[in-house]
Amino acid sequence: MTTIGDRADRVPKQDRSRATRQRLLEAAVACLAEHGWTGSTVTVVAERAGVSRGAAQHHFPTREDLFTAAVEYVAEERSTALRALFPQGAADDRRAVISALVDLYTGPLFRAALHLWVAASNEEQLRPQVTELEARVGRETHRIAVELLGADESRPGVRETVQGLLDMARGLGLANLLTDDTGRRARVVAQWARILEGTLG
Amino acid sequence: MTTIGDRADRVPKQDRSRATRQRLLEAAVACLAEHGWTGSTVTVVAERAGVSRGAAQHHFPTREDLFTAAVEYVAEERSTALRALFPQGAADDRRAVISALVDLYTGPLFRAALHLWVAASNEEQLRPQVTELEARVGRETHRIAVELLGADESRPGVRETVQGLLDMARGLGLANLLTDDTGRRARVVAQWARILEGTLG
Numbered sequence: 318m319t320t321i322g323d324r325a326d327r328v329p330k331q332d333r334s335r336a337t338r339q340r341l342l343e344a345a346v347a348c349l350a351e352h353g354w355t356g357s358t359v360t361v362v363a364e365r366a367g368v369s370r371g372a373a374q375h376h377f378p379t380r381e382d383l384f385t386a387a388v389e390y391v392a393e394e395r396s397t398a399l400r401a402l403f404p405q406g407a408a409d410d411r412r413a414v415i416s417a418l419v420d421l422y423t424g425p426l427f428r429a430a431l432h433l434w435v436a437a438s439n440e441e442q443l444r445p446q447v448t449e450l451e452a453r454v455g456r457e458t459h460r461i462a463v464e465l466l467g468a469d470e471s472r473p474g475v476r477e478t479v480q481g482l483l484d485m486a487r488g489l490g491l492a493n494l495l496t497d498d499t500g501r502r503a504r505v506v507a508q509w510a511r512i513l514e515g516t517l518g
Numbered sequence: 519m520t521t522i523g524d525r526a527d528r529v530p531k532q533d534r535s536r537a538t539r540q541r542l543l544e545a546a547v548a549c550l551a552e553h554g555w556t557g558s559t560v561t562v563v564a565e566r567a568g569v570s571r572g573a574a575q576h577h578f579p580t581r582e583d584l585f586t587a588a589v590e591y592v593a594e595e596r597s598t599a600l601r602a603l604f605p606q607g608a609a610d611d612r613r614a615v616i617s618a619l620v621d622l623y624t625g626p627l628f629r630a631a632l633h634l635w636v637a638a639s640n641e642e643q644l645r646p647q648v649t650e651l652e653a654r655v656g657r658e659t660h661r662i663a664v665e666l667l668g669a670d671e672s673r674p675g676v677r678e679t680v681q682g683l684l685d686m687a688r689g690l691g692l693a694n695l696l697t698d699d700t701g702r703r704a705r706v707v708a709q710w711a712r713i714l715e716g717t718l719g
Contacts, residue, residue: 478713483689491666491689
């Protein structure tokens with residue numbers, strides 16, 4: 318029989334477990350962004366998170382589990398943050414929306430995701446999870462983009478217009494990998510925002 | 519004194535040396551595309567090219583020299599092939615030009631270049647060469663794109679339009695890394711060709 322006392326004991330334990338999990342996920346993304354797939358092991362991540370190797374393996378039995386969960390967790394956090402930027406949904410300022418969408422593809426999360434994708438292209442045990450993750454994150458990003466741009470996908474070509482915009486954002490992220498591309502990126506975003514204004518109506 | 523006999527001896531030797539160099543460069547790109555940076559050593563490439571390790575090191579003293587030279591060599595070959603597709607320069611069929619530009623970012627060369635970029639983002643001894651190489655290849659691709667699209671860069675926004683198109687092409691290449699994205703890519707290219715037709719005039 319469960320008493321109130323038992324429950325009170327259990328809740329903080331669940332909280333601690335959730336906090337440990339979150340610390341591991343954040344450490345995994347930081348590790349992947351800084352050291353790449355080869356330099357990112359469960360041991361290195363556990364150390365960075367201040368968690369024992371055993372506790373890390375309790376949460377994530379394999380290295381693949383840890384890193385796909387990490388990229389997914391941070392992608393979800395970013396989606397939530399992006400929606401929070403435009404609480405009214407479709408925004409009047411399309412350039413601001415496009416700029417915020419492009420920002421999803423710069424910084425440590427994109428860098429971590431890129432390392433994971435590239436590693437998955439050569440490592441069979443990583444490939445299925447990462448392919449599935451990429452598809453899921455891609456669909457979610459597309460949904461947010463359509464909503465914030467106020468794009469009417471029932472009109473011919475609108476779906477492909479938004480897809481191409483997100484492909485451009487991904488390419489801009491790649492262009493930022495080795496050098497700081499901020500200035501050029503701002504000019505490209507300004508021009509493509511003008512083009513989209515004319516296209517999406 | 520150089521006699522005609524000496525010269526005749528020397529030319530085939532130079533030819534052999536050039537052929538060896540080319541075999542090494544092609545093997546390096548194939549290796550990088552298939553196994554990634556970690557799995558691509560000078561020994562593996564030399565074996566694949568059917569060249570001794572010593573001969574490989576005579577041509578390319580370091581692993582970094584071999585791989586940056588390899589990506590540059592193939593990028594040049596691709597630029598030449600792209601110009602040859604449209605021997606008249608600016609083409610009437612902009613969709614065909616855009617489609618050919620996007621094709622530069624799919625296939626083994628892009629995959630090899632991507633592995634090299636991602637490795638360079640974590641490896642200090644690779645970073646300067648790759649950064650410089652990426653800038654050079656990027657400028658050359660931009661030049662070809664402007665020429666084949668018949669884009670007038672003196673008009674405001676045209677430069678950024680072409681840059682954004684090449685960023686989109688790079689992003690489409692990345693989307694093709696884990697899954698065959700051919701169908702979606704063709705629809706995005708068709709739609710953006712329509713949009714650019716209106717924008718470039």
